[in-house]
Amino acid sequence: MPPEGTAFDEVIHAPQRLRICAALSAAQKVEFGFLQERLGLSKSALSKHLSQLSDAGYVRQDRAVRDARSRLWLSLTPEGRRAYTAHVQALQEIVGTAEA
Template identity: 45%
Template sequence: MSGSPAPAFHEVIHAPVRLRICGLLRPVDELEFAVLRDALELKDANLSKNLKVLAEAGLVRIRKEGSPARSDARRLTWVALTSAGRADFEAHLAALRSIAAGEVVAR
């Protein structure tokens, strides 16, 4: 088996904000919500909406935890690609490379 995934275009991932979210999550185990928000220059509501779509599709995992640095009850939100999300993202990137090369890629 080769290390390259079969190209597979993914409609949920392809939306610009969600594509950028997956791209930021790709090289890391997880990122904190505020880091994603600031890197993507999004409003909280826009990022939350897109993360919900990704989570409902099983592509990201969201976890909340208290912060020892905070004295209030607010929690930090951490986001990570699931193993399925990572595989689907790699397949989507392969599909984009194939499309850019002029190849036909099935949805």
């Protein structure tokens, strides 16, 4: 159980959603297909996790046409970036408490 007062986030904490946030935090925006390949998820699994993150206000999804194909671009919202950073800090605090 996380210490009181930490920003442990149940939405982000699920393993695949944590991986999604980590990948998105490293870039301005990421194309859906690239993220799907990098994480090794099916389209439906990735879509489900993205929907949960979007519903929480953490991920923005933008469609754009490139090379005559519609592409879905993903990015963390400012709120999502803050929540991810706070969640990582909460995890570090949990680990630090356990090691102490």
